[in-house]
Amino acid sequence: MNAWKMPVAWMSMVALLVGGCNKDEQNVAPTDDNEAITTATLTLVNKAVPTDTVRATIENLNTTADFSKATLNLKANTTYTGTIGLLDKTKTPVVDATEEIREKVNEHLFVYTYSATSGSQNALIVTITDKDTNPAPGPYPVGLSTDMQTGAAGTGTLNVVLRHQPNVKDGTPNPGSSDLDTSFPVVIQ
Template identity: 75%
Template structure:
């Protein structure tokens, strides 16, 4: 009797599992993963002298970051236009993550934080197409104004905010979180 009861439980389990596996399975939409970024390049152009630009690059963000080219040497009391470029060099060919962020602008927000706070001010100059109360800033392009001579850091964080972007850095997760060295002279 005990043998039959165990067989019956086993048989019912198999039937239930077999019934659950049908050919009409529904595909679940993939999750909206964070961007893979290995290289960040910040290019600043002097507004008064457009032929004068400064580029700083951080490589290997996915492993041991290389900050050897990550210093922004800027002039005091000067206004710059800024552009950030992001790459994923783990892909062949190299993926331009900047283009992906442009395509999904309604889900991304760059946050620029100088330390000390009076070293420079950053204004995001591009906007997404989110409906009201948007549009919200993106931060692929900026205007950066330096103050008096000094040095510090510029933290750059890219927030990934699918279905949650509200113009603040709070919702979402970070695709990028790195620091550029800033020297204002």
């Protein structure tokens, strides 16, 4: 065999082998790093009167948000047990993003920040009550469940941010990126 034909034959065989390896591969759709969230619902249950439930929902977070059902009408000087529910309505069937977050609690942190427009800045204090399973120095807070304590009457907004923190969660909001950043109007009376 000629010297120049040997490299051509060798390269052809390598191309066939490499091409053969790709034959069994599947095209895998890329995964979203962040959760897709279109709907956020806060449900607060009065600890003293469990039949007193407050629910506020923000729809269409991925387009023009609908705040028509978003106001948290709370009683002054009351403690509520809170939960947050998140949905992705862009998919059929609708995806319960809350379950996805529950499965990946070690990568997520909710940050709740109340800002008063009237009354005291301390009129709503949010305490996260659930923890992840990160090893020491964890576990760290998650925020799917909370206690919310109201003070004197006033108004404001409750900003809710969901931080996506794979491999960097340290109990603070700084690392990672945001899956959700929205605000619920609050009326305390």
